[in-house]
Amino acid sequence: MKTLAPGTVIFHRHRGYGVITAVNLLTGWISARFGSESRTLDLNLSTDEVQFADGEAILFRRAAPDRMPHARLMAVVRALHQAGYQRLYLYSWPKPSGLHWRWHLFTGQRDWMQRSWREGWYGSGADYNVNPVMGWGDSPGATTDELIHALARFDPQGLAQALGRDEDHTAWFAAVCDALLPGYMYSLDMQRPASGELRDMPPVPVVPVRATLPPYTGPALPWPPGWAGLWSQVHALPTPAINLTGLPEIR
Incomplete structure (x- = not known):
């Protein structure tokens, strides 16, 4: 996966080569300059067919991602x-x-x-x-x-x-x-459960x-x-705790 960040050179089939100035990966929108330093264009990664400079498509996942891995x-x-x-x-x-x-x-x-x-x-x-x-x-x-x-x-x-x-x-x-x-x-x-054993x-x-x-x-x-x-055994560590103090334990 290539880096998509401000400064990335992109290609748009109607605008040609440009440079990204801002990225919002939460919404899938970017801002980019195409030839003019005074004006930026907002593009949607889901619909505007934006590509990297080498022609690789930039695809934004519109489906909701897994909330857990x-x-x-x-x-x-x-x-x-x-x-x-x-x-x-x-x-x-x-x-x-x-x-x-x-x-x-x-x-x-x-x-x-x-x-x-x-x-x-x-x-x-x-x-x-x-x-x-x-x-x-x-x-x-x-x-x-x-x-x-x-x-x-x-x-x-x-x-x-x-x-x-x-x-x-x-x-x-x-x-x-x-x-x-x-x-x-x-x-x-x-x-x-609070009632007792399982x-x-x-x-x-x-x-x-x-x-x-x-x-x-x-x-x-x-x-x-x-x-x-x-489920039926007592939940206790199988080995005794390690004494790191060097002092004898009081029982």
Whole structure:
């Protein structure tokens, strides 16, 4: 994706070559000068057929973008699973405010209780709304293949830790992607009700990635392999806390 900013040389079939003086990517309008330094012309990137100087079209996306990147991430994980990177896992959950959703891609051993200790990549919907990138050198609107190549260039050592087989999780993830993509995402947020313990396992929560989509009405989704037992177990860290003070602990 080329840079579109003030100073970019463009071509218009009726005006010829010009220079952009102002860009508003929220509305898709630009201002440009064509030969006259005293007057600018306002152009709409959706309808005025503006091109870069080399003839490449400048297209403004009129459709509403995804308000969260999770469906795009699901497509990335599914493609990497098919390429042999099956030890790659996607965890998504809402912020306490409920306004945005976080995500965590982690690699290596599949242990949901120790997920936050696993190496991987984090992201937040709050950041994505302002700058719609995943954060590993990708461009806004990048395709699944482009996202994978950007991640491989950004952190080849980290991605290498996802190499390996996890057939149970890969099969579950593929079935979830078939049911949800491209318009919906899953959440693995497990809220304990105020009444007490969780006795019955509800379906995996599903959320639309665009505000214009209706609520999900498809088949109920099972929880991923290795997750079911967590509903009845006590939520405690599997290893004791590390004492960094050097002083004996008082019990």
